[in-house]
Amino acid sequence: MPNEYIAILMFSTMMLLMMTGQRVFGVIGFVAVVASLALWGTGGESLGFSATIKLMKWYPLLTLPMFVFMGYVMSEARLADDLYRMFHVWMGPVPGGLAIGTILLMVLISAMNGLSVAGMAIGATIALPELLRRNYDKVMVTGVIQAGSSLGILIPPSVVLVLYAMIARQPVGQLWLAGLFPGLLMATLFIVYIWIRCRITPSLGPVLSEEERSQIPNAEKYRLLLAGALPLVIFFVMMFPFVKGYTSLVESSVIGAVATVIGAVWKGRFTRAVFETTTRMTLAISCMFMWIILAALSFGAVFDGLGAVKAIESFFVGDLGLGPWEILIMMQLSYLIMGMFLDDTAMLVIVAPLYVPLVGVLGFDLIWYGVLYTITCQIAYLTPPFGYNLFLMRAMAPKEITIIDIYKSITPFVLVMVLALVLVIVFPQVALWLPNYVYDK
Amino acid sequence: MPRPILIFVRFVDRLNYGVGRFAMYLLYVLMAILLWSSMSKIIQAPAIWTLEMAQFMMVAYYILGGPYSMQLGSHVRMDLVYDALSDRRRLWWDAFTIFVLIFYLCVMLYGAVQSTAYSFGLKYYAVEISWLPFDIPWGKTGFMERNPSAWRPYLWPIKLVMVLGFFLMILQSLSFFFRDIAALRGVKI
Numbered sequence: 370m371p372n373e374y375i376a377i378l379m380f381s382t383m384m385l386l387m388m389t390g391q392r393v394f395g396v397i398g399f400v401a402v403v404a405s406l407a408l409w410g411t412g413g414e415s416l417g418f419s420a421t422i423k424l425m426k427w428y429p430l431l432t433l434p435m436f437v438f439m440g441y442v443m444s445e446a447r448l449a450d451d452l453y454r455m456f457h458v459w460m461g462p463v464p465g466g467l468a469i470g471t472i473l474l475m476v477l478i479s480a481m482n483g484l485s486v487a488g489m490a491i492g493a494t495i496a497l498p499e500l501l502r503r504n505y506d507k508v509m510v511t512g513v514i515q516a517g518s519s520l521g522i523l524i525p526p527s528v529v530l531v532l533y534a535m536i537a538r539q540p541v542g543q544l545w546l547a548g549l550f551p552g553l554l555m556a557t558l559f560i561v562y563i564w565i566r567c568r569i570t571p572s573l574g575p576v577l578s579e580e581e582r583s584q585i586p587n588a589e590k591y592r593l594l595l596a597g598a599l600p601l602v603i604f605f606v607m608m609f610p611f612v613k614g615y616t617s618l619v620e621s622s623v624i625g626a627v628a629t630v631i632g633a634v635w636k637g638r639f640t641r642a643v644f645e646t647t648t649r650m651t652l653a654i655s656c657m658f659m660w661i662i663l664a665a666l667s668f669g670a671v672f673d674g675l676g677a678v679k680a681i682e683s684f685f686v687g688d689l690g691l692g693p694w695e696i697l698i699m700m701q702l703s704y705l706i707m708g709m710f711l712d713d714t715a716m717l718v719i720v721a722p723l724y725v726p727l728v729g730v731l732g733f734d735l736i737w738y739g740v741l742y743t744i745t746c747q748i749a750y751l752t753p754p755f756g757y758n759l760f761l762m763r764a765m766a767p768k769e770i771t772i773i774d775i776y777k778s779i780t781p782f783v784l785v786m787v788l789a790l791v792l793v794i795v796f797p798q799v800a801l802w803l804p805n806y807v808y809d810k
Numbered sequence: 811m812p813r814p815i816l817i818f819v820r821f822v823d824r825l826n827y828g829v830g831r832f833a834m835y836l837l838y839v840l841m842a843i844l845l846w847s848s849m850s851k852i853i854q855a856p857a858i859w860t861l862e863m864a865q866f867m868m869v870a871y872y873i874l875g876g877p878y879s880m881q882l883g884s885h886v887r888m889d890l891v892y893d894a895l896s897d898r899r900r901l902w903w904d905a906f907t908i909f910v911l912i913f914y915l916c917v918m919l920y921g922a923v924q925s926t927a928y929s930f931g932l933k934y935y936a937v938e939i940s941w942l943p944f945d946i947p948w949g950k951t952g953f954m955e956r957n958p959s960a961w962r963p964y965l966w967p968i969k970l971v972m973v974l975g976f977f978l979m980i981l982q983s984l985s986f987f988f989r990d991i992a993a994l995r996g997v998k999i
Contacts, residue, residue, distance in 0.1 A: 386910060389903050390892025392885040395911030402917040417914070418921025421873075421972060425865050431844070434837055434871065616848050619864070623844040649882070652834045652871070656879035657886060659872035664914070712886060754890040763889075 372675040379404050379671070384710060387755075393712045394657075398664035404671045420666035424659070428619060429531045429541060432483060434655040435622035436528055439629045440487025441647040443478065446633035446640075449491045451596030452477060457499070458590050461582055465567030465574030468505060468513045469560050471496045475517030476524060476556045477600045481607075481629065483528035483622075485750060485758055486654055488518030493765035501767075506573040509566070511770055512778030515758045516559055516786070519747040524552035525608065526622065529717065529746055532662075533739045536721040541618050542611065543804040544739045550799050551740050555789040562785050603628045612807060658714060665718035672723065682727050693731040700724050701745050701790070708749025713757050717746055737793075740800040744790045751779045751786075811992050811999070819992075819999050822985040823881065826978055830878020836871045840864055858960045866968045873975030877982035898994070905990040912983045919976040926969040929955035 379400055386396040398417065405413040424430065443449055456470030463469060471492065478488045492514035500510045522529040525545035534541040567574035607625030610616040616624065633639040685696045704724070708716055721742065728738045750758045753776050762775050793799050847860035879885065892900065931953045956962045992999050 386907070387888040388891050389907045390887045390889060390895075390900070391904070391907035391910055392880075392887055394885060395907075395914055398914035398918070399910040402914055406917070414917055415921045415924060417918050418925055418972075421869065421918075421922075422925075425869050425968075428861065428865060431840070431864055431868050434840070434868070438837065616851065620844050620848040620851075623841050624848065626841060627845065648834050648837060651837055652830070652875045653879045653882045653884035656872050656875045657884045660876060660879075660885065712888070755888050757886070760886060760889070 372677070373680055375404070375408070376672065376675055376677055376680070379668075383668075387711070393715065394660040394664045397661070397668050397712070397715050401664060401667035401671050405667070405674075408671070408674065416670055417667045420663050420670065423666055424663055427535050429535060430659075430662075431619045432526065432531055432622040433528050433658060434651055435619075435626045436483030436526060437486065437654045438647060438651045439626050440478075440482045440484065440490070441650050442626075442629045442633050442639075442643070443481065444487050444490040444494065445643045445646050445650075446636070446638040447495075448599065448629075448633060448636065448638065449474065449478060449495060451593060452600065453491075453495050453499070455593040455596050458585055458593055461577030463564070464571055464576055465505075465563045466577065467496075467500055467503060468510065468563045468567070468574050471500070471510075471513050472517045472556055472559050472563070475514075475520055476553070477597065478518075479521040479524035479552065480604045481526075481600050481625065482521050483526045483531070484654075485518040485521040486761065488521045489514065489758060489761045489765065492518050493762065497766065501769075503577070504572075504575055507770055508774050508778045509563075509573050510778075511762065511766065511775055512780075512782045513559075513563065515751055515762055515775075515779055516782035517556075519750050519758055519786075520552050520556060522747055522750075523548045523555065523740075523743050525549055526625070527743065528658075529743050530739060531618070532714075532717055533721060533742055536718070537725045537735050537739060539735050539739060543736050543808055545608075546612070546804040546807055547736050547740050547800040548743060549803055551744065551789065551793050554792065554799060555744070555786060558785050558789055559782065562781065566781075599632055603632060661712060661714050662718055665715040668715070669719045669722055672719065677723055678726050681723055682730065685727065693733070696727070696731060697733065697741075697794075700727070701741065704742075704745050705748060705752070708746070709752045710755055712755065713746060713749045716749065717742075734797065734801065736804060737797045737800050740793055741790065744786060744793065748783055748786050748790070751783055753779075811988070811995070811997050815988050816999060819985045819988050822981045826877035826881060826982050826985075829978060830875050830881065833871055833875035833878065836867055836874075840867045840871065843867060859963070862957055862959060862961055862963055866963075866971075869968055870971050870975075873972055874978070876975060877978045880979070880982050880986070901990045901994050905987060905994065908983055908987045908990070912980060912987075915976055915980045915983060919973065919980060922969065922973045922976050926966060926973050929964070929966040929969050931955070 383396060383400045386400065387393060402414070402417045405416040409416075452474055453470070456474050457467060460466035460470035460473070474496065475488050475492065478491060482488065497510060497514060501507060521527070525548055527545060527548055530544045530548055531541055533539070534544050563574065603625060606628045607621050610624065611618060611621035630639060633643070685691055685699065691699065704716070704720060707720065725735065725738070729735060750756050753759055759775060763772065766775065843860050843864045847857060847864070850857040850860070892903075895903065955965045957965055989999055
């Protein structure tokens with residue numbers, strides 16, 4: 370059997386087994402070890418285990434539990450409450466203002482967090498009930514929270530970019546900085562979209578009433594503005610020594626985690642219950658990601674053994690005879706489609722090693738491609754039937770929001786994200802200016 | 811359900827709960843190590859052991875925490891079809907597909923055991939002696955495996971942890987299997 374067919378067989382077996390609803394990491398790992406045993410017989414059995422050693426050597430991945438921990442401290446200690454109140458008060462008079470405020474809140478949360486989990490939790494527990502109470506359209510609100518929380522993986526710090534950095538062997542610092550402006554660009558596009566939508570149909574996001582606004586004294590307004598300073602302080606305490614090169618990436622993430630805890634203690638909200646929940650949930654989420662990455666690494670190793678990189682290269686360049694830009698677009702499209710059906714973290718670990726060498730050969734900037742990759746990954750997180758954010762949303766959303774609502778809600782935001790992707794492709798400087806400026810290339 | 815199975819399920823669940831609760835707090839140990847590392851850089855005397863110690867801690871964290879995270883139900887499943895199933899059918903499917911997971915874990919355990927043996931310097935290869943009907947295993951490396959770095963830690967402790975972790979994962983999966991069967995038979999464990 371030619372190698373291409375083996376690869377396709379592996380993918381389709383994985384798809385089928387995933388449909389049964391068994392844990393994703395088990396399915397991926399199973400396909401990987403069975404394939405390696407079938408292909409290489411004796412010696413094939415150690416392929417699965419060698420992934421654990423590889424994972425152990427991926428030092429930057431230590432940031433994963435740290436960022437998960439930070440996120441949970443923030444959401445459990447309700448540090449985001451004040452932030453939310455701040456946007457609530459300041460954005461109230463604008464049409465769709467609270468939804469816009471939620472996006473801004475997500476931007477700040479993303480600046481302290483490497484994943485979308487925390488944003489999702491905060492959005493679903495704090496913003497969602499409040500927005501529904503104020504008669505915001507439930508479909509739009511659901512979309513806002515999902516799209517907003519997905520910024521977590523683009524705006525630094527980002528765990529997805531750390532993973533990409535390890536696969537593509539690129540410096541994490543530059544990748545993170547490269548993600549900043551595209552993230553802000555995307556947030557701006559979200560805001561513009563919400564604003565226009567609510568101008569056209571005011572019932573989607575009603576303006577805060579005059580008397581309610583006048584109830585809040587000005588002093589309170591300015592005091593709340595200070596609440597916005599906390600995340601920025603944490604962000605700088607974490608990022609500054611790292612970008613300056615005083616501490617390593619992992620050490621910075623720990624400093625960030627400690628700073629968040631200090632913030633929570635200072636606010637008097639780091640109770641026993643918060644400690645217990647954050648510790649437990651950090652373990653649960655970190656384990657989920659680590660076991661998936663572990664299994665995906667074995668899967669990727671089998672692909673590597675099959676010579677999939679060369680096969681893909683010859684397929685795109687030779688058989689289809691495409692130019693570099695067409696190949697780039699094809700790769701993004703194929704990743705989007707695969708991302709719909711397969712687990713997104715696993716896709717990242719499996720597909721990135723296949724595409725990244727080709728991108729390098731075609732002469733594209735790998736830092737820039739990392740940003741494209743992350744945006745694509747963000748979209749994959751949102752798109753049904755298999756999206757990590759969808760999964761979380763379903764678990765966290767109140768009963769009145771059905772699966773259909775969730776599916777419907779993301780469509781416009783996915784289109785906005787595709788627009789952002791196109792913008793970054795057409796204007797690479799959006800991503801590359803900041804890292805080039807800071808690292809003085 | 812037969813009594814031994816009940817005892818097994820209860821024992822495994824409690825054991826893994828205990829191990830998982832222990833692993834959960836390794837997060838703080840990990841943080842302490844990394845903070846120490848930052849401190850030691852500030853006072854211009856970087857510690858050589860922190861990097862690897864942090865790596866080992868991370869492995870112990872997620873491998874030993876694995877069974878507990880399964881108990882917490884935190885592992886993603888593709889719920890497109892799964893969610894639409896009746897409870898009973900879901901139990902049936904799970905009872906079968908759990909063996910996919912167990913097979914994977916067994917291969918991982920086998921790899922871990924081999925690798926641990928190697929780290930103890932016990933890699934055996936077969937020596938063929940013509941007049942014997944079977945091959946004699948022979949110690950090959952004879953040295954303890956160490957990480958190639960400045961600190962050169964021995965690798966066997968972390969590998970033993972991995973062996974233990976995969977073993978516990980298998981036990982936990984079996985426990986889930988028995989629970990599914992019990993639920994199908996209408997017994998509550």
